[in-house]
Amino acid sequence: MHYLVLGAGPAGVTAAETLRKHDKTAKITLLGGEPEPPYSRMAIPYYLIEKVGEDGTYLRQQENHYQDHGIDYVHGTAAALQGKAKRIKLTDGSEIQFDKLLICTGASPITPPVPGLDRDGVYNCWTLEDARHIARLAQKGEPVVLMGAGFIGSIILESLALKGVNLTVVEMGDRMVPRMLDETAGVMLQQWCENKGVRVMTKTMISEVTDGPEGLTVHTKDGDKLDAKLLVVAAGVQPNIGFLASSGVEIEHGILVDHYMRTSVPDVYAAGDVCQATDFSTQKAEMLAIQPVAVEHGRIAAQNMAGKVTPHEGSLNMNVLESMGLITASFGLWMGVEGGDSAKMVDLENNRYLRLEFDGNKLVGGQAVGLTEHVGILRGLIQTELDLGPWKDKLLKSPERLPEAYIAVSHGII
Amino acid sequence: MQLALVIDPGKCTSCKQCEMACAYEKEQTFNPAKSRIRIFDFHEEARFVPYTCTQCDEAWCQQACPVNAITTDHASGVKIVHDNLCVGCKVCTIACPFGTINYNADTGKVIKCDLCGGDPACAKACPTDAITYSDVEQSGFEKMKAWAAKTDAAAQS
Numbered sequence: 001m002h003y004l005v006l007g008a009g010p011a012g013v014t015a016a017e018t019l020r021k022h023d024k025t026a027k028i029t030l031l032g033g034e035p036e037p038p039y040s041r042m043a044i045p046y047y048l049i050e051k052v053g054e055d056g057t058y059l060r061q062q063e064n065h066y067q068d069h070g071i072d073y074v075h076g077t078a079a080a081l082q083g084k085a086k087r088i089k090l091t092d093g094s095e096i097q098f099d100k101l102l103i104c105t106g107a108s109p110i111t112p113p114v115p116g117l118d119r120d121g122v123y124n125c126w127t128l129e130d131a132r133h134i135a136r137l138a139q140k141g142e143p144v145v146l147m148g149a150g151f152i153g154s155i156i157l158e159s160l161a162l163k164g165v166n167l168t169v170v171e172m173g174d175r176m177v178p179r180m181l182d183e184t185a186g187v188m189l190q191q192w193c194e195n196k197g198v199r200v201m202t203k204t205m206i207s208e209v210t211d212g213p214e215g216l217t218v219h220t221k222d223g224d225k226l227d228a229k230l231l232v233v234a235a236g237v238q239p240n241i242g243f244l245a246s247s248g249v250e251i252e253h254g255i256l257v258d259h260y261m262r263t264s265v266p267d268v269y270a271a272g273d274v275c276q277a278t279d280f281s282t283q284k285a286e287m288l289a290i291q292p293v294a295v296e297h298g299r300i301a302a303q304n305m306a307g308k309v310t311p312h313e314g315s316l317n318m319n320v321l322e323s324m325g326l327i328t329a330s331f332g333l334w335m336g337v338e339g340g341d342s343a344k345m346v347d348l349e350n351n352r353y354l355r356l357e358f359d360g361n362k363l364v365g366g367q368a369v370g371l372t373e374h375v376g377i378l379r380g381l382i383q384t385e386l387d388l389g390p391w392k393d394k395l396l397k398s399p400e401r402l403p404e405a406y407i408a409v410s411h412g413i414i
Numbered sequence: 415m416q417l418a419l420v421i422d423p424g425k426c427t428s429c430k431q432c433e434m435a436c437a438y439e440k441e442q443t444f445n446p447a448k449s450r451i452r453i454f455d456f457h458e459e460a461r462f463v464p465y466t467c468t469q470c471d472e473a474w475c476q477q478a479c480p481v482n483a484i485t486t487d488h489a490s491g492v493k494i495v496h497d498n499l500c501v502g503c504k505v506c507t508i509a510c511p512f513g514t515i516n517y518n519a520d521t522g523k524v525i526k527c528d529l530c531g532g533d534p535a536c537a538k539a540c541p542t543d544a545i546t547y548s549d550v551e552q553s554g555f556e557k558m559k560a561w562a563a564k565t566d567a568a569a570q571s
């Protein structure tokens with residue numbers, strides 16, 4: 001048996017290890033498209049602020065980890081999948097034959113159709129290679145513009161701000177992180193960032209990038225001109241599926257998989273940012289594109305590949321973000337459901353906010369700003385679908401009693 | 415033999431000795447807010463529940479960590495955060511369904527119960543044996559572990 005795992009991010013690495021756990025003798029190849037040892041994109045912001053070195057971003061820290069687990073980690077870029085022949089063609093012309101394939105090639109940043117984004121000084125913040133360029137240019141006091149204040153944009157914002165650059169962020173939407181935070185939380189976050197000296201421009205777009213006195217001039221559609229040494233583009237991502245053209249693998253936004261993480265081509269599975277799999281909350285195929293979900297997918301796909309039948313019941317969407325000391329988190333259906341109940345605790349003065357969303361007696365979503373103690377309980381309550389009984393009414397009055405509610409209900413104190 | 419914290423809420427009187435002992439052991443302060451174990455008071459029902467990490471088998475915190483900063487000690491089953499590797503991303507804090515791994519803004523890292531390297535201060539401090547360190551397969555904690563299993567997106571191996 002030869003398992004080929006395509007992509008050496010968190011999904012791929014977890015999958016290769018899980019395959020080994022369940023199949024002691026098979027040949028396992030992990031193919032990575034970047035020159036470094038398998039690393040975590042998520043750790044890049046901490047590399048930028050020098051909290052860790054490059055090696056601190058590596059997914060596994062033990063020396064010879066892959067060798068010790070009998071995993072062949074090789075470099076190369078897939079160019080085409082020939083599903084019937086069970087073969088991957090690489091860009092260098094070589095081929096790899098497999099018995100079972102897992103595609104976890106992740107996603108790549110989108111470059112919006114804005115003139116001038118091909119200039120020197122314009123970078124994404126997606127790979128370690130990108131990060132090295134940004135680290136070089138984002139020096140203290142230098143003018144820097146960030147395009148996009150979505151989840152990833154806002155994470156990068158934090159590192160750039162901590163590096164002490166003179167930062168302006170330009171966001172198309174009406175608030176920061178519109179897909180993770182509601183208006184109350186988004187506005188709180190924006191005011192917080194502005195108080196910390198970051199200029200936040202919403203409801204506007206970058207229309208062009210030209211030469212400027214600092215290197216670049218960034219033009220907005222409203223006529224603002226921002227001089228910058230560096231422009232970081234965080235305008236969304238798209239799955240890496242180019243090599244699947246005419247492979248027969250069914251794709252909607254990402255690779256479609258069934259409950260066992262199988263694609264439409266026999267013996268070909270998919271996991272992580274590249275695939276569109278069941279969301280716990282909606283039970284629909286969604287692109288969640290977060291680290292814990294990539295790991296979950298990788299593990300479940302590998303178990304199924306190794307013959308340990310494991311249905312995927314759905315992964316929970318959840319995010320946590322720190323912005324210069326203000327921590328925000330969101331879980332599941334934080335925007336609520338029709339006919340459901342909602343509880344809010346808003347404390348603008350102290351930058352604290354908690355919103356809970358219920359469907360009947362169950363918690364289905366939530367958001368927290370400035371509250372970190374026991375925050376994981378939101379996940380616990382949502383995913384165990386615990387019936388809150390009389391505690392629901394208590395929570396409607398005082399949402400901050402959530403940890404008590406969880407402990408009471410799970411210990412039968414009702 | 416694998417020892418574990420065995421918690422019997424029925425014996426807890428909410429004296430908070432465990433919180434003080436933990437805060438002192440870990441942070442050299444008698445401030446219960448710094449404790450990794452917490453007593454939840456349900457005064458109306460006269461019930462008190464000591465609450466901390468169960469060292470659960472699934473170890474969501476460990477699975478979610480992007481840089482391998484949480485590992486399992488195979489002899490004791492304890493999940494340990496390595497401060498030198500932790501980048502402070504907080505993903506573990508949203509992944510643990512009990513909320514028993516928490517961010518410490520002072521250090522920029524996360525904290526959780528590590529059983530004090532095999533001699534937990536809370537158990538020593540508890541005057542009523544509501545918290546003991548033993549190998550008893552005890553129902554309360556086992557039940558909590560069973561709760562944890564329900565969080566999974568799939569059956570665990």
Ligand SMILES: Cc1cc2nc3c(=O)[nH]c(=O)nc-3n(C[C@H](O)[C@H](O)[C@H](O)COP(=O)(O)OP(=O)(O)OC[C@H]3O[C@@H](n4cnc5c(N)ncnc54)[C@H](O)[C@@H]3O)c2cc1C
Nearest residue numbers: 007008009010011033041077078105106272273289290291
């Ligand atoms: C700056 C930044 C911060 C982030 N912060 C968070 C966060 O706080 N929380 C969170 O949950 N998520 C965060 N994310 C998202 C998270 O990193 C991703 O969800 C996660 O990396 C997805 O894992 P994956 O294994 O699916 O894909 P990836 O990690 O993208 O790995 C894909 C792998 O496939 C390889 N590859 C691609 N194409 C090919 C090809 N044709 N041939 C061979 N190999 C190929 C790549 O080189 C790479 O090794 C962040 C991402 C970034 C960039």
Ligand code: SF4
Nearest residue numbers: 467468470474475510
């Ligand atoms: S912190 Fe949470 S997820 Fe981690 S071992 Fe403890 S209970 Fe399990």
Ligand code: SF4
Nearest residue numbers: 479500501503504506
């Ligand atoms: S906060 Fe630290 S221990 Fe937790 S997931 Fe991030 S790096 Fe790992």
